[in-house]
Amino acid sequence: MLGVRRRLGRQLSSTRQGTDLLTELAQDTTGLLPNQDSQLSAVSDDARHVLHPWADLSSLGTHESLIISEAKGVHVVDGNGKTYIDSIGGMWCVTLGFGREELVEAIADQARRMAYYTPFGDVSSEPAAKLAAMLSERSPGDLNRVQFATGGSTAAESAVRIAHYYQKSQGRPDKIHILSRRNAYHGGTYLAASLSGKLADRTLFHYETDIVHHMKSPGFDPDISDVSAEAFLADLIDDMERTIAEVGADRIACFIAEPIMASGGVLVPPPGYQKATLDLCRKHDILYISDEVVTGFGRLGHFFASETRFDIVPDMIVTAKGLTSGYQPLGAVLISDRIAAAMSEAAPKDKPVFSNGFTYSGHPVACAAAIANIEIMEREDICGHVRKVGPYFIDKLKALRSSPIVYAVRGDHLMACVECTVGMETGPTARNMALAQRVDRYCEEAGLLVRPYENLCILSPPLIVTERHIDSIVAILGASIERAGKDLRAGEI
Structure with missing residues (x-):
């Protein structure tokens, strides 16, 4: 050494x-x-x-x-x-x-007590329940319902599936299309990779192209741009309006967006972009999914950046990565009470099952790591x-x-x-x-x-x-x- x-x-x-x-x-x-x-x-x-x-x-x-x-x-x-x-x-x-010994001990203690049990149906664990409540307390607006996933990719995919279920439950079965952006990154599963817009990542795999639409990349750098932030923002919003018109608002389920595009090159949108795109989504009854896998849990100085930094309360927030400080694989979708209640009320009487989730959703050991992570973050x-x-x-x-x-x-x-x-x-x-x-x-x-x-x-x-x-x-x-x-x-x- x-x-x-x-x-x-x-x-x-x-x-x-x-x-x-x-x-x-x-x-x-x-x-x-x-x-x-x-x-x-x-x-x-x-x-x-x-x-x-x-x-x-x-x-x-x-x-x-x-x-x-x-x-x-x-x-x-x-x-x-x-x-x-x-x-x-x-x-x-x-x-x-x-x-971090405190994180290690939280993981070990939970593994000794109960390493795993199924999360399906009406079975849960104390760490999963406690973590869901902690996420609800720290999330904006009415994002009080949590579905756990295994990481960012499965959380992003779950958010889109929730959007599909919600739209169909409200009698809009044709609203299945998804808006994303060029240079976006939302994960590596089939649907999450299809949502991603990084051309360098597109190789010989097959990608869903029928229902996924990529709009202009929103990255704006005032130090090198030859147009103003206002002009660039106006062009981005015009592009989104054109895309909505071309696809048809009555066919679009959701828009998924990173507040700042991370893996695509740390691309920062012009001021007001997030709020302007949310307003368009509200106008056309399109659900807004904020992918905070990177920007959440402190990287921008807040547990969630959507409302505090960008003045938006989305319909769903996707989180992972910093959720456990990387000590365990875990992701989560935070869902608006309005969306969750509407799905519950409209669930078919003969088949009310919400058939999305994973064997390791809300894994007790991973949730214990996340709980300790949040406690340390706040204490320090x-x-x-x-x-x-x-x-x-x-x-x-x-x-x-x-x-x-x-x-x-x-x-x-x-x-x-x-x-x-x-x-x-x-x-x-x-x-x-x-x-x-x-x-x-x-x-x-x-x-x-x-x-x-x-x-x-x-x-x-x-x-x-x-x-x-x-x-x-x-x-x-x-x-x-x-x-x-x-x-x-x-x-x-």
Whole structure:
């Protein structure tokens, strides 16, 4: 481990924050030592047997994955003992950081007491009931009914199925179409993947295209846009009105939208967009589903951002990821009392069963983790901390715009994106993507994990990140951008 720290020190010697980073590593990773035999076995077994999500099939069986063996705080350690700052929070989800003993104990205690029992029909568990009440207390408006799922994908799919059931129960069987957006991401199940609008993710799978309609991407960056926010918003709303007219309002069940598009590139809509789209949905009797899998549970400084940040009370909210801080897989759909009551009242007398759900819906152990997660968040005022350090994070990152290979820096609190460009090209061109991959590689060498996507470097650190951690993240990313820029000027990219 000492050798790892010395190597990292040499790599960061050109940055003012290097010493701070090494101090943090010494404090956070003491005792996390590698087991070389285990590491070699894991790399081999992984290459031979694991098909990863979003894997590069061209290297299947030969690619050596980065094996993360241990973690603590905002740091992770690979099987060789090298320590990294995790600036992606696992995958948007490890909000309270790694190694939280209180979460671990809550999971273990519930597993000892009762690991699992069926949630079907009229059977429940104490953790599921308690968590549902806690979510209701913290949600906006009358979103007081909860259906649990296994993660964000199944929660998003459940929300759409609820919309379909509701519309049909109200005598509108033709209202089955769904509005989404380009660059949206709602999950990996068949329907959730069909709702997603990221073209880079569309490969040889089959997708539902008959009832899913993707409107314009709402991402607006005032620093690079050649139109005003007002003009851009007007164009987005015109596009939505045209789509509704083309499909027919009497055929559209719901609109699903991330308040800020996360995996699509941290795309922030212009001010007023969320409220304007909700108003259109109300006008045309279209249910509004707010996908807060990423923006919820503190990432924007609130348990839910829909009402507090964007002035909307949707018909449903989808949540997952930060719900358990990534310690257990769990998702949930928060449903308006109005919608739930209407479905109940109109349920067929001969078949009143709501036949949607999963074996692990409301899993007691996962719910226990979520309960402990909420209690810690409130006791430590995690949302208040995010509201404090979030603007600092964005401001520090925006200083990177001075680099000629940085096209844009955008984000909101603790979700951000740095977009790379070779100069004359914008977007995910081959050279721009190669440049971003070079930045990512240099970051990893220097002990920082960012999320590479197309020509983007996406960041979503644990919510416990401090200003010192942020200084180190930006310093390493800045140095990596500088190195990649030199490679570009040397003709290596």
